[in-house]
Amino acid sequence: MSEQDIKVPDLGGADEVEVIEVLVSEGDTVQEEDPILTVESDKASVELPAPAAGRITRLTVKVGDRLKEGDVVGTMDSEGGDAGGDEKSEAAEDQETREAQGGEQDQKSDETPAPSGTKSGTETGKASGGSRKETVKVPALDGFDDVPVIEINVSEGDTVGEDDPLVTVESDKATMEIPSPYAGRISRILVKEGDKLSEGDDLLEMTVEEEGEEGSGAGAKKGTREEPREKAGKDEGEKAESPERGGKPAGEEDRGGGTYEMPSPGTRVHAGPAVRKLARELGADLTRVKPSGPKDRILKEDVEGYIRQNLKKAQEGGAVEGPGIPGIKLPDFSQFGEVEREAMSRMMVATATNMQRSWLNVPHVTQFDEADITDMEAFRKGQKQAGEKKGVKLTPLPFILKACATALAELPQFNVSLDMGRKEVVRKKYIHIGIAVDTPHGLMVPVIRDVDRKGLWQLAEEAQELAGKARDKKLKPAEMQGACFSITSLGGIGGTAFTPIVNTPEVAILGLSRADMKPVWDGEAFQPRLMLPLSLSYDHRAVNGADAARFTSLLSDVLGDIRRLLL
Ligand code: CAO
Numbered sequence: 019m020s021e022q023d024i025k026v027p028d029l030g031g032a033d034e035v036e037v038i039e040v041l042v043s044e045g046d047t048v049q050e051e052d053p054i055l056t057v058e059s060d061k062a063s064v065e066l067p068a069p070a071a072g073r074i075t076r077l078t079v080k081v082g083d084r085l086k087e088g089d090v091v092g093t094m095d096s097e098g099g100d101a102g103g104d105e106k107s108e109a110a111e112d113q114e115t116r117e118a119q120g121g122e123q124d125q126k127s128d129e130t131p132a133p134s135g136t137k138s139g140t141e142t143g144k145a146s147g148g149s150r151k152e153t154v155k156v157p158a159l160d161g162f163d164d165v166p167v168i169e170i171n172v173s174e175g176d177t178v179g180e181d182d183p184l185v186t187v188e189s190d191k192a193t194m195e196i197p198s199p200y201a202g203r204i205s206r207i208l209v210k211e212g213d214k215l216s217e218g219d220d221l222l223e224m225t226v227e228e229e230g231e232e233g234s235g236a237g238a239k240k241g242t243r244e245e246p247r248e249k250a251g252k253d254e255g256e257k258a259e260s261p262e263r264g265g266k267p268a269g270e271e272d273r274g275g276g277t278y279e280m281p282s283p284g285t286r287v288h289a290g291p292a293v294r295k296l297a298r299e300l301g302a303d304l305t306r307v308k309p310s311g312p313k314d315r316i317l318k319e320d321v322e323g324y325i326r327q328n329l330k331k332a333q334e335g336g337a338v339e340g341p342g343i344p345g346i347k348l349p350d351f352s353q354f355g356e357v358e359r360e361a362m363s364r365m366m367v368a369t370a371t372n373m374q375r376s377w378l379n380v381p382h383v384t385q386f387d388e389a390d391i392t393d394m395e396a397f398r399k400g401q402k403q404a405g406e407k408k409g410v411k412l413t414p415l416p417f418i419l420k421a422c423a424t425a426l427a428e429l430p431q432f433n434v435s436l437d438m439g440r441k442e443v444v445r446k447k448y449i450h451i452g453i454a455v456d457t458p459h460g461l462m463v464p465v466i467r468d469v470d471r472k473g474l475w476q477l478a479e480e481a482q483e484l485a486g487k488a489r490d491k492k493l494k495p496a497e498m499q500g501a502c503f504s505i506t507s508l509g510g511i512g513g514t515a516f517t518p519i520v521n522t523p524e525v526a527i528l529g530l531s532r533a534d535m536k537p538v539w540d541g542e543a544f545q546p547r548l549m550l551p552l553s554l555s556y557d558h559r560a561v562n563g564a565d566a567a568r569f570t571s572l573l574s575d576v577l578g579d580i581r582r583l584l585l
Contacts, residue, residue: 022096024054024069026089032059037083039294041065046074048094051173056294057085064211065290070096149227152200153208154184156219162189164214169290171195171311172222176204183311184222186292186318187215202226289316297321306345365460376522381558384517384529387570389577391417391533392548397580408475414533414550415453415507416477420583421576422528423449423470425569426503432569433502435523436560443560452501452521453481455488462488463521465501509533509550518555525560528573529553550577 029035035057042054053065054074068074077092085091159165169186172178183195184204206223209215289297289304293316297304300321307324309316351357362370391414398412405412426433426449435444449470452463464484466477487493504521507530518529531551537544554570576582 020096021075021093022070023090024074024092024094026057026066026085026087026091027069029057029059029064029087034084034086035059035064037079037081037085040077040079040081042068042074042077044074044077044092048072048074051175053288055079055091066091068094070094072096149202149225151205152202152224152226154199154221154224156196156215156217156221158217159187159189159194159215163216165189165194165216167209167211167213167215169292170207170209170211171290171315171317172204172207174204174207178202178204178224183317185209185215186290196221198224200224200226288314293318293321300325363459365462369460372522373519376519380520380522382517382520382555383558383563383566384553384555385563385566385570386515387552387554387567387574388536388549389552389574390538390547391550391577394577394580395533395548405478408479410475410478410482412474412478413481414509414530415481415505416474417577417580417583418505418507418528418530418573419451419453419466419469419477419481420474421573421580422451422503422505424576424583425572427470428572429565429569431561431565432526432556434525434560436525436557446502448502450500450502452498452504452524453484454504454506455485457489457491459491462493462498463501463504464488464493464497465499467500503527505530513551515551515553518553520555520557522557525557526566526569527555529555 026035036059037055038058039056040054041056042048042052048054048068048071050069050071051067054068055066057064057066072094075093075095079085079091165187167185168188171183171185178184178198178201180199180201181197184198186195188194202224203226204222205225208220208222215221288309288311294304296302296318297307297316302321302324304316304321307316307320310320311317394414394417398414398417401412430445433446433449435446436442437444448468450465450467451469452465455462455464464487466472466480466484469477472480484493484497487497501521501524503524504518504527506518506527508516509530509532511532513531514534515531516529518527520527529552531553533548533550535546536549538547538549539545552570552573554566554573556566
């Protein structure tokens with residue numbers, strides 16, 4: 019094992035390039051030619067490959083750094099063919115075979131590829147111990163000539179199946195993949211990105227197992243194709259060992275089905291520059307895209323599938339993942355102490371989804387205020403006997419419901435929903451208010467309808483009944499729908515203020531904390547007054563700050579003198 023500098027190779031004519039992605043970390047083990055950096059010039063983005071197999075010991079570059087040919091970007095302990103030795107020795111074998119064969123074909127391979135004029139897709143070389151060499155040529159390109167290569171989908175040493183994409187070319191009208199005519203191993207790539215290809219040009223050289231060799235797997239021609247054993251076995255092994263890539267165990271592959279499993283973020287990705295460019299343009303986080311190409315390479319259609327899946331989720335109202343919302347990586351908690359895991363209840367999952375959706379979609383602001391409820395409480399307590407006769411407990415909540423209905427009527431900009439899809443504000447002509455109820459199985463928000471048209475006793479009765487139903491899991495779906503605004507009262511529990519999350523598509527929610535006696539200056543002296551803390555969170559897209567202050571001031575006035583509820 020020897021330490022070597024990792025240097026920037028020939029940059030294909032570019033003087034200086036910018037690092038746009040660092041694909042490895044210190045300590046990572048890489049194979050020779052594995053991409054370690056993606057750099058971008060003003061013309062193209064390319065991956066810089068590891069010069070050898072080994073372990074990255076130091077990285078001295080970061081995203082945004084500018085590099086020139088020969089710059090040192092880090093160091094590595096190279097293993098001299100240890101890691102990835104199979105591939106390397108086979109590639110070396112291929113080289114040896116080429117040298118042993120000498121002759122025409124090698125000379126041709128060493129030269130810059132030129133159109134051969136051969137019409138067939140491949141040119142067969144000499145057989146070598148059960149395998150033969152093939153020079154794959156560019157097939158007919160739908161009538162196009164001089165079509166630039168925009169992506170090389172394989173690396174030397176890769177094992178590919180028949181029809182696996184080898185390179186991607188792009189004409190004025192379309193992007194096309196040139197498929198492999200054989201299953202086998204890529205021994206030499208004869209083109210590079212940016213090269214212009216026409217039908218018959220040499221593309222790459224492959225080692226193909228001779229037909230008819232029992233169990234050889236690779237090399238079967240179209241129509242008699244077997245899955246290359248080595249590739250299938252390796253893929254299965256990788257899937258079984260790498261659940262973090264989102265792969266299913268062998269035999270449970272689900273490609274083309276309705277579901278699209280997201281690999282966890284933070285995983286190293288294999289993708290060509292064109293795919294990375296597409297991902298950047300579409301805002302796709304490649305660490306979350308499930309690869310379907312050879313050797314877990316991400317293809318363009320994988321990125322498109324990921325975007326489609328997220329769009330679908332967005333349309334269905336699900337949580338969307340994207341670069342702006344990085345996932346949360348969990349550590350292995352058991353390393354810190356004993357833990358146990360428990361499945362979330364459906365209600366907990368629904369609440370978590372709704373809270374996250376609202377928090378991520380709504381620009382929240384919370385306005386704090388206080389209401390002097392000394393007189394209101396005196397009146398309320400005076401109704402205790404009447405309440406007992408009616409079998410209803412009159413808490414502060416019905417007064418607050420009524421005060422909110424008054425504020426919603428006077429400031430109708432709080433009684434709306436935003437339809438951003440149609441760029442419309444939906445104004446509601448009814449006043450239904452949701453009340454958050456704490457239950458042993460989670461938070462539920464039953465809705466009291468037409469609060470503006472109901473008296474305090476009726477509101478107290480309905481609130482009590484709905485809270486009871488929520489705690490007994492007896493609420494019907496219709497009893498939890500249609501709210502214009504919500505109230506969440508922690509007053510019976512404690513606290514001085516909090517920032518509630520708006521219950522979208524409503525645009526505001528009032529939080530109540532515990533009322534407390536406070537000294538309040540009346541202009542001449544401090545008076546002991548019972549002050550109720552108000553916390554109004556609102557959607558700042560729908561409501562401006564001045565209106566929010568007006569709303570809480572109005573609530574404060576009405577609750578300070580409940581005769582105003584009669585006006
Ligand atoms: N300040 C001081 N005391 C208050 C108060 C306040 N703001 N609000 C209520 N109280 C008192 C009540 O008067 C009652 O006292 P008495 O028994 O002496 O009369 C006591 O607190 C308990 O009231 P309550 O909670 O039974 O009734 P309520 O009408 O105030 O609230 C309900 C009903 C359903 C809103 C409430 O039971 C509840 O579930 N609150 C929690 C809501 C919640 O979890 N919100 C958080 C959502 S975000 O995670």
